[in-house]
Amino acid sequence: MFLLISGLSFASQTRPSAQVGSINPDDTSGQGPPITDQDKDGIPDLHEELFSSVRNISYMGGIRQIxxxxxxxxxxxxxxxxxxxxDALMEYCWPYSMDTCFDERRTLTGKPPDLTDSGLREFLDPRVADTDGDGLPDGFEVYMCMNEGVGFVNESFAWTCSVFDPLDPSDGFLDSDRCDDxxxxxxxxxxxxSDGIIESQEAYTNAEEYSYGAPSSWVTEIDGLRCFGTMGNLVETACSDIDRGIKNLNSGWLGTDPLRNDSDDHYFSGGQLLSQNRRGDGxxxxxxxxxxxxxxxxxxGIIDTDQDGWDANRDGQTTPDTSLGTVEIGEAFSNxxxxxxxxxxxxxxxxxxxxVEHGALEQTVRIFDQGSTPSLLHHDVVEIVPITERGQLVLGTRYGVSIMSVSGQSVDHFELPSGAQMTxxxxxxxxxxxxxxxxxxIGxxxxxxxxxxxxxSGSLKSSIIGPIQSIHRLNLGGSLMSVLAGGEIGQxxxxxxxxxxxxxxxxxxEELESLLASMNGSSILSAAHATVTGSPQVLYVGTTHGLIAWNTTDLQGGSPPYWIFDNVTAEQYVRPANPFNSSRSAIVNVLxxxxxRGPDGLxxxxxxxxxxxxxxxxxxxxIQGSTSPETSFSRDRMENSELDQDGGNDIRSIWIGEGEVVVGSAAGTxxxxxxxxxxxxxxxxxxxxxxxxxxxxxxxxxxxxxxYASIEPGRFSNIVPIDPxxxxxxxxxxxxxWEYAYDLDP
Structure with missing residues (x-):
C-alpha cells in the first residue's frame, strides 16, 4: 500500500511561523516554537503519527500484528x-540516503507529487514490506537501485532509479535483465x-526472480528478506538466512538475479557446493x-535429466557429459x-x-508450414513471389515449389528431384x-x-554444376535471362x-572470383546490375566481406572489379554492426x-x-556513386532503434512499396x-x-x-519446443x- 499525503500536511517539517508582536529582542513573551520531533529520533512527529496504527496481516491461518x-x-x-x-529512519528519508538526508537534503522526503500517479507525495510505509505492491520488498528495491548500477544521485542529492524504485508499482512486472551492451x-x-514474442505469461519477471525458491506461504513481514549474510545499505538483521552452504559465498539474494539472464552462482563437486567465479551455465x-x-x-547443465542420450558406440552405456566445454563428446543429450x-x-x-494484415496494429499473425492448412512442401521458404492478378503466392521452399491460391486457400506442390535442396x-x-x-x-x-x-510438371530442366548459394538477375538486354550465380566460398x-x-x-x-579470393573466405550474398542514364552499367555485388563495384555490361573484359569497402574499411561507409567485431559491418545481404516511378508503378x-x-x-x-562512393551512402532516419538490440538493423530482405519500404530484419519485419x-x-x-x-x-x-514473410530456420524447425x-x-x-546425433530434428 502507498501512504499518500499532500504537501501541505508536511508544513511541520519547515520552520514554524506565528504572528510577531515585537522585533525587540529584549521584549519577548510567550512560549518556544512547537515541537516537531519530540522524541528526537529524526522522524517528524506528524510522519510517525501517520504510520502509528497497528497493521494486521494474515499468516498461516492466523492474524499477526505489525x-x-x-x-x-x-x-x-x-x-x-x-x-x-x-529501518524506520531509512524509510522516512527515502529517496535520500542516510548520508544526505540531514546534511544535503534540499526538499521534503518521499516521492514528489509531480512524479506520482496520485498527484500526492508518497512515502515508504514502515509497516508494509512492499509499499508499492509490485512483489519486490522495499529493501530489495533500494539495494538494487543503490548497488547494481540502475540508480544515480541527482542534483538534489536524492536517488533516481531507472528500475527497482520502491515507489513505482510497475517494476515487479518488468523483465529487466541486461542486454549485451x-x-x-x-x-x-x-x-x-516460439512465435518470437515474449508474452506477459512467458516473461520471467523481476518479482518472480526475487521470489524464486520461496514457499508459497512466504510473508516478508514475518519471514524476512530473501537473502543471506549481511547486505550493504540494509539493516544487519534483514536477511532470513545466515548461510546457503556454498563455500566462499557469504552473502547475496536467495532468488535469481533480475539483472542477469543466467544467474548460476555455484556448482556441485566432490560432495560440496562451490561458488563459481563466472556466473551462468549457458x-x-x-x-x-x-x-x-x-x-x-x-x-x-551437463545432466541428461530425461535420459534421452544415444549409445553411439553400442558399449552398453551412455557416456555422460563431464563439463560444459565437452558436451559434444559425451553420448548424453544433456540439458x-x-x-x-x-x-x-x-x-x-x-x-x-x-x-498479417498490412498497415494495422495488433493483428493476428498466421503461419503456414508442412503441417498447416493449406500446407507447404517445407517450412524453409527461401523466396516469396506474389502474383497479384491471379491471387497467388509462388513459394520456393527447400524441397520444391508450393503455389498457394490465397483466396481459395488451396495449394499445389512440385517437388525437386531427390537430394536437391533449393537455395x-x-x-x-x-x-x-x-x-x-x-x-x-546441386546446380x-x-x-x-x-x-x-x-x-x-514435365518442364524441369537442370544444369548440374555443384552447390549454388544464390542467383541474381543481370541486365544484359536481349531475349535471354542472364543470371550471376554465387557458389561456395569465392565462386x-x-x-x-x-x-x-x-x-x-x-x-x-574469373575477374570476380579473383577479387573475392583477395578476401579469404568471401562469398556472394546479393547483386544488382544498375543502368544510370548517360553512364556505363555498373554491377554491384554484396558479399560476406564487403561491397564490390564493376563497370561492366557483360561481365567480360573492361576495367576490373574493385572493393567499394571491405571488412577493414566498412565502417567508414556504413553503420557499425557489432561493437566487438567490426568485420561484421561489411556483410551486405541486400541490394x-x-x-x-510512373503511374503504372514501373x-x-x-x-x-x-x-x-x-x-x-x-x-x-x-549517380555519384561510381566516382565518389565514400560520400554516396546515407542512412539518415533509416534506423530502427527500438529493435536494435534484437537485430532489427540486421537487414535480410526488403520490399519496395508506394511511399514505404517493408524491411525484413534478423528481428522481424x-x-x-x-x-x-x-x-x-x-x-x-x-x-x-x-x-x-x-x-x-x-x-x-x-x-x-x-x-507475407518467410522465417529463416536454423538447424531445427522449432515447431514444438524441445523438452529436457x-x-x-x-x-x-x-x-x-538419437535424432540430434544423426542430424535429424528432435
Whole structure:
C-alpha cells in the first residue's frame, strides 16, 4: 500500500511561523516554537503519527500484528517492524540516503507529487514490506537501485532509479535483465510457443526472480528478506538466512538475479557446493525455471535429466557429459544441449511462411508450414513471389515449389528431384511465358508455369554444376535471362536462360572470383546490375566481406572489379554492426535498385541502391556513386532503434512499396516511411512478424493488403519446443538424442 499525503500536511517539517508582536529582542513573551520531533529520533512527529496504527496481516491461518511508529519513542527510528531491510529512519528519508538526508537534503522526503500517479507525495510505509505492491520488498528495491548500477544521485542529492524504485508499482512486472551492451530490458523469459514474442505469461519477471525458491506461504513481514549474510545499505538483521552452504559465498539474494539472464552462482563437486567465479551455465533462467531445472546451480547443465542420450558406440552405456566445454563428446543429450536446440544459434523462432494484415496494429499473425492448412512442401521458404492478378503466392521452399491460391486457400506442390535442396529462386515473366529459375545444392534448374500459374510438371530442366548459394538477375538486354550465380566460398558463374527454359553454358567469372579470393573466405550474398542514364552499367555485388563495384555490361573484359569497402574499411561507409567485431559491418545481404516511378508503378530511371547490411539500411546514390562512393551512402532516419538490440538493423530482405519500404530484419519485419528520395523514419502503425526474415511479399486480397514473410530456420524447425524432461519432444517415436546425433530434428 502507498501512504499518500499532500504537501501541505508536511508544513511541520519547515520552520514554524506565528504572528510577531515585537522585533525587540529584549521584549519577548510567550512560549518556544512547537515541537516537531519530540522524541528526537529524526522522524517528524506528524510522519510517525501517520504510520502509528497497528497493521494486521494474515499468516498461516492466523492474524499477526505489525507495530506502527510512536512519536514519543526515540528508539523506533532503528526498528524494522516490516522486516524489509530498511529501518524506520531509512524509510522516512527515502529517496535520500542516510548520508544526505540531514546534511544535503534540499526538499521534503518521499516521492514528489509531480512524479506520482496520485498527484500526492508518497512515502515508504514502515509497516508494509512492499509499499508499492509490485512483489519486490522495499529493501530489495533500494539495494538494487543503490548497488547494481540502475540508480544515480541527482542534483538534489536524492536517488533516481531507472528500475527497482520502491515507489513505482510497475517494476515487479518488468523483465529487466541486461542486454549485451549493459542496457536494461532484454529479459530472460522463455518463448514457449516460439512465435518470437515474449508474452506477459512467458516473461520471467523481476518479482518472480526475487521470489524464486520461496514457499508459497512466504510473508516478508514475518519471514524476512530473501537473502543471506549481511547486505550493504540494509539493516544487519534483514536477511532470513545466515548461510546457503556454498563455500566462499557469504552473502547475496536467495532468488535469481533480475539483472542477469543466467544467474548460476555455484556448482556441485566432490560432495560440496562451490561458488563459481563466472556466473551462468549457458542456459537462461526463464528456460530453467519453466522446466523445473536449477537456475542457480550450473551442474545441472551437463545432466541428461530425461535420459534421452544415444549409445553411439553400442558399449552398453551412455557416456555422460563431464563439463560444459565437452558436451559434444559425451553420448548424453544433456540439458544444455537441449537448450541449444531451443536457442538454435539465434534462430529459435518457429520458421515457415507467416502473414498479417498490412498497415494495422495488433493483428493476428498466421503461419503456414508442412503441417498447416493449406500446407507447404517445407517450412524453409527461401523466396516469396506474389502474383497479384491471379491471387497467388509462388513459394520456393527447400524441397520444391508450393503455389498457394490465397483466396481459395488451396495449394499445389512440385517437388525437386531427390537430394536437391533449393537455395534461391527468381520469377521470370517474359512475353512468351513464365519461368522459375532455381538454384540448389546441386546446380541450376528451371520450371515453366502454365496458364493457371501452376508448375508444368514435365518442364524441369537442370544444369548440374555443384552447390549454388544464390542467383541474381543481370541486365544484359536481349531475349535471354542472364543470371550471376554465387557458389561456395569465392565462386562466381554466369549463365543464361532462354524463353523455353533452356539453361545455357555456365561460365566462371574469373575477374570476380579473383577479387573475392583477395578476401579469404568471401562469398556472394546479393547483386544488382544498375543502368544510370548517360553512364556505363555498373554491377554491384554484396558479399560476406564487403561491397564490390564493376563497370561492366557483360561481365567480360573492361576495367576490373574493385572493393567499394571491405571488412577493414566498412565502417567508414556504413553503420557499425557489432561493437566487438567490426568485420561484421561489411556483410551486405541486400541490394535493390530504386528510383522515380510512373503511374503504372514501373521505374522510370535508376537513381539509388538500397544497401542492407548487418548493421543497417542505407541509400547509395547511383549517380555519384561510381566516382565518389565514400560520400554516396546515407542512412539518415533509416534506423530502427527500438529493435536494435534484437537485430532489427540486421537487414535480410526488403520490399519496395508506394511511399514505404517493408524491411525484413534478423528481428522481424518493420516499415520505413519514405522512398528513393528521402526517408522519414519507422512507421509504428504496423504489426511485426517476428523472426529472421528471408523473403517478403505484399498481396492484396479482397481489397485488404496482406504482408507475407518467410522465417529463416536454423538447424531445427522449432515447431514444438524441445523438452529436457521428455525423451521424445516431438512424439515421433525417436528419442531426442538419437535424432540430434544423426542430424535429424528432435
Amino acid at each position: 507495530q506502527g511508529l510512536d512519536s514519543t519513542n526515540g528508539s523506533d527510528n532503528v526498528s524494522d517492524f516490516d522486516r524489509d531491510g530498511l 549493459y542496457s536494461l530490458g532484454c529479459g530472460d523469459g522463455f518463448d514457449i510457443n 542456459i537462461v533462467d526463464g528456460w530453467e525455471v519453466y522446466f523445473n531445472l536449477q537456475p542457480l546451480n550450473s551442474s545441472d 544444455i544441449q537441449e537448450y541449444q536446440v531451443h536457442y538454435d544459434g539465434g534462430y529459435g523462432v518457429r520458421s515457415g511462411l507467416k502473414s 534461391d529462386m527468381i520469377f521470370w515473366d517474359h512475353p512468351e511465358d513464365e519461368h522459375l529459375i532455381i538454384s540448389s545444392n 541450376i534448374h528451371t520450371l515453366r508455369l502454365d496458364a493457371a500459374g501452376l508448375v508444368d 562466381a558463374w554466369i549463365t543464361s536462360i532462354d524463353v523455353q527454359g533452356g539453361i545455357g553454358e555456365t561460365e566462371q567469372v 535493390e535498385i530504386d528510383g522515380p 521505374m522510370t530511371s535508376e537513381q539509388i541502391l538500397w544497401v542492407g547490411t548487418e548493421g543497417g539500411l542505407h541509400h547509395f546514390d547511383l 518493420w516499415i520505413l516511411e519514405g522512398d528513393y528520395s528521402k526517408a522519414f523514419g519507422v512507421d509504428s502503425e504496423h504489426t511485426m512478424i517476428p523472426g529472421a526474415i528471408q523473403s517478403i511479399g505484399l498481396l492484396e486480397i479482397d481489397n485488404i493488403t496482406h504482408l 524432461l521428455s525423451a521424445d519432444s516431438d512424439e515421433d517415436g525417436m528419442p531426442d538424442g
